[in-house]
Amino acid sequence: MTRELICIVCPKGCSLKVELDGSEIKSVEGFTCPRGKQYAIDECTNPMRTVTSTVRAKCGKPIPVKTARSIPKTMMFDCMKQINSCVVSLPVHVGDVVIHDLLGTGTDVVVTANVDE
Numbered sequence: 001m002t003r004e005l006i007c008i009v010c011p012k013g014c015s016l017k018v019e020l021d022g023s024e025i026k027s028v029e030g031f032t033c034p035r036g037k038q039y040a041i042d043e044c045t046n047p048m049r050t051v052t053s054t055v056r057a058k059c060g061k062p063i064p065v066k067t068a069r070s071i072p073k074t075m076m077f078d079c080m081k082q083i084n085s086c087v088v089s090l091p092v093h094v095g096d097v098v099i100h101d102l103l104g105t106g107t108d109v110v111v112t113a114n115v116d117e
């Protein structure tokens with residue numbers, strides 16, 4: 001089976017072609033740097049995503065957040081439920097951790113903007 005992907009690691013957006021035999025990767029073509037090859041392998045074996053979202057302050061203000069590192073794509077739905085249920089006290093600052101070890105992924109959820117009361 002052949003999977004065709006667009007590399008999302010950098011803006012160049014190389015077209016990648018991955019040849020698979022079941023779940024085994026036989027070859028990767030189209031990458032122009034090692035990061036692209038690794039992206040193709042990861043995407044076909046254990047796809048990961050960084051999540052950007054918002055949590056709520058107690059006063060109702062939305063607070064922009066993101067996962068500090070990428071999480072397994074298969075856990076996105078459950079992680080979004082956890083993030084959506086989070087309520088924080090103001091003020092918050094860039095880099096503040098609002099959720100530690102999101103659902104055991106080893107990844108924290110951090111604030112991406114300063115928000116005062």
Ligand code: SF4
Pocket residue numbers: 007008009010011012013014030031032033034035036037
């Ligand atoms: S293969 Fe390398 S150069 Fe091409 S999009 Fe991916 S990261 Fe960028």
